[in-house]
Amino acid sequence: MTVRTRFAPSPTGFLHIGGARTALYCWLESRRRGGEFVLRIEDTDRERSTDAAVQAILDAMQWLGLNHDEGPFYQTQRLDRYRQVADELVAAGKAYYAYESKDEIDAMREAAMARGEKPRYNGYYRDRHEPLRDDPNRVIRFRNPNEGSVVFEDKVKGRIEWSNSELDDLVIFRSDGWPTYNFAVVVDDIDMGITEVIRGDDHVNNTPRQINIYQALGARVPEFAHLPMILDKEGKKLSKRTSAVSVMEYREDGLLPHALLNYLVRLGWSHGDQEIFSREQMIALFDIADVNKAASRFDTEKLAWLNQHYLKTDEPQSLVAEFEWHLHRAGIDVAAGPAPIDVIVALRDRVHTLKEMAERAKIWYGPILEWDEKAVAKHLKNDSAAAVLGETKSLLADCAWNPEAIHQVVEQVAAKLALGMGKIAQPLRVAMTGTQVSPSIDHTIYLAGRDEALRRIDAAIALIQGRLSP
RNA sequence: GCUCCCUUCGUCUAGUGGCCCAGGACACUGCCCUCUCAAGGCGGGAACACGAGUUCGAGUCUCGUAGGGAGCACCA
Numbered sequence: 001m002t003v004r005t006r007f008a009p010s011p012t013g014f015l016h017i018g019g020a021r022t023a024l025y026c027w028l029e030s031r032r033r034g035g036e037f038v039l040r041i042e043d044t045d046r047e048r049s050t051d052a053a054v055q056a057i058l059d060a061m062q063w064l065g066l067n068h069d070e071g072p073f074y075q076t077q078r079l080d081r082y083r084q085v086a087d088e089l090v091a092a093g094k095a096y097y098a099y100e101s102k103d104e105i106d107a108m109r110e111a112a113m114a115r116g117e118k119p120r121y122n123g124y125y126r127d128r129h130e131p132l133r134d135d136p137n138r139v140i141r142f143r144n145p146n147e148g149s150v151v152f153e154d155k156v157k158g159r160i161e162w163s164n165s166e167l168d169d170l171v172i173f174r175s176d177g178w179p180t181y182n183f184a185v186v187v188d189d190i191d192m193g194i195t196e197v198i199r200g201d202d203h204v205n206n207t208p209r210q211i212n213i214y215q216a217l218g219a220r221v222p223e224f225a226h227l228p229m230i231l232d233k234e235g236k237k238l239s240k241r242t243s244a245v246s247v248m249e250y251r252e253d254g255l256l257p258h259a260l261l262n263y264l265v266r267l268g269w270s271h272g273d274q275e276i277f278s279r280e281q282m283i284a285l286f287d288i289a290d291v292n293k294a295a296s297r298f299d300t301e302k303l304a305w306l307n308q309h310y311l312k313t314d315e316p317q318s319l320v321a322e323f324e325w326h327l328h329r330a331g332i333d334v335a336a337g338p339a340p341i342d343v344i345v346a347l348r349d350r351v352h353t354l355k356e357m358a359e360r361a362k363i364w365y366g367p368i369l370e371w372d373e374k375a376v377a378k379h380l381k382n383d384s385a386a387a388v389l390g391e392t393k394s395l396l397a398d399c400a401w402n403p404e405a406i407h408q409v410v411e412q413v414a415a416k417l418a419l420g421m422g423k424i425a426q427p428l429r430v431a432m433t434g435t436q437v438s439p440s441i442d443h444t445i446y447l448a449g450r451d452e453a454l455r456r457i458d459a460a461i462a463l464i465q466g467r468l469s470p
Numbered sequence: 471g472c473u474c475c476c477u478u479c480g481u482c483u484a485g486u487g488g489c490c491c492a493g494g495a496c497a498c499u500g501c502c503c504u505c506u507c508a509a510g511g512c513g514g515g516a517a518c519a520c521g522a523g524u525u526c527g528a529g530u531c532u533c534g535u536a537g538g539g540a541g542c543a544c545c546a
Contacts, residue, residue, distance in 0.1 A: 010545085045545055113471065118471080161474095182546090202541070205541040272494085298481095348509095375506095
């Protein structure tokens with residue numbers, strides 16, 4: 001039997017980090033086992049679901065490269081099917097109509113709480129067999145077994161047993177004519193042939209009642225795997241206030257999709273001491289059964305380290321498209337400066353993110369906007385600096401234009417003036433960037449382009465002369 | 471309140487009764503390298519929640535305790 005997994009978000013917001021990991025694990029499990037991955041949009045909550053959220057989720061999945069084989073299916077388009085299955089259940093005596101108002105249910109719940117009991121439906125209509133009647137409060141409730149217990153072997157949590165006496169007759173069809181979550185998922189997972197239900201562990205409590213519905217429907221019960229939560233740095237629930245939660249926010253922050261995936265796959269799962277996983281390795285090695293039981297905290301520093309790792313080791317050409325996306329976002333005109341790939345090579349082991357890279361690249365795509373006072377005071381101050389700039393300029397005027405040739409030029413200047421590299425590179429660096437920090441001096445000059453490099457040297461010489469004779 | 475779940479360095483984790491006075495990674499930190507910043511190399515500190523029990527032997531098995539979390543909807 002082919003393994004089929006599904007990711008079933010409800011479109012009430014963007015794809016968040018926890019959802020992304022669930023999607024990744026579902027995707028990996030299906031890929032490793034040669035199965036299929038289904039995407040389903042659980043939009044029966046018509047109050048909170050939006051088309052924009054659907055699109056945001058689709059976009060994020062695509063950016064991450066988590067491709068699905070079937071779907072997206074929409075629950076709102078399957079209403080007739082849910083209705084049909086619910087009717088069958090009623091006809092078979094496995095579900096029944098109930099007519100309590102929401103207020104009555106609330107009162108029932110409060111009374112139970114007051115008695116120190118778990119709030120449950122009291123089963124008033126369970127065995128009354130009242131004839132069907134129209135009523136604004138009419139719902140369909142599932143006739144849950146009240147004897148025995150439900151046992152399942154969770155692939156992550158292990159054996160879980162639940163006494164049926166803990167479960168009540170849940171509503172499967174609301175008075176507004178829409179199915180509830182617990183019913184719709186079961187019908188969908190059966191219809192879509194899902195063999196492995198992988199989802200967040202906030203659903204473990206729902207699993208026993210869902211299993212009872214599977215059984216009432218005579219369907220094969222799938223395997224379950226409940227993933228622990230992802231917490232923020234403080235160990236609290238991830239929230240917009242304390243951390244980035246949206247996958248696309250990480251893109252905006254300059255993360256590579258593969259770095260995020262690598263981080264996520266290691267959060268709650270491991271393979272010995274290995275930290276770096278290519279897509280292919282993840283697929284080959286990941287096993288849902290090896291996932292940890294405990295919640296884990298999201299550590300942006302480790303993510304940043306992984307991101308830099310990929311910046312350093314990926315083929316630079318493969319980073320160009322994503323980097324250009326960031327250049328545009330930073331308001332940079334790519335045509336006004338060096339080839340992005342050269343910038344990537346110069347900056348990739350100096351930054352953790354593409355956003356930072358784009359920020360730092362600005363000096364090569366436009367004029368120096370401000371001079372760092374300290375840098376100027378320290379390195380553009382005397383005849384030595386002027387001599388360095390003058391010498392460099394003349395040699396730069398007609399050398400070959402690549403980092404290696406420029407490196408030769410700098411060394412020649414050092415030899416000629418009998419100065420250490422520090423005395424050569426720093427004045428040039430300030431001249432090129434207005435600051436004391438930049439990539440190696442040869443790359444820094446190279447990226448400026450010959451004409452602009454010469455212009456900046458002239459400007460720096462003028463600055464020195466201005467300072468020497470105000 | 472009730473039910474269920476969880477607990478190894480600050481963080482992510484390895485560990486399936488002896489190979490563990492607990493290994494790797496991020497972070498932190500010392501030194502080296504060095505044209506700045508990085509990157510890199512070599513080191514360092516840092517954990518089995520607690521208590522009983524089983525066993526020749528427990529991070530690993532059992533039971534309690536403590537702490538944390540989730541759920542208890544006509545929301546998913």
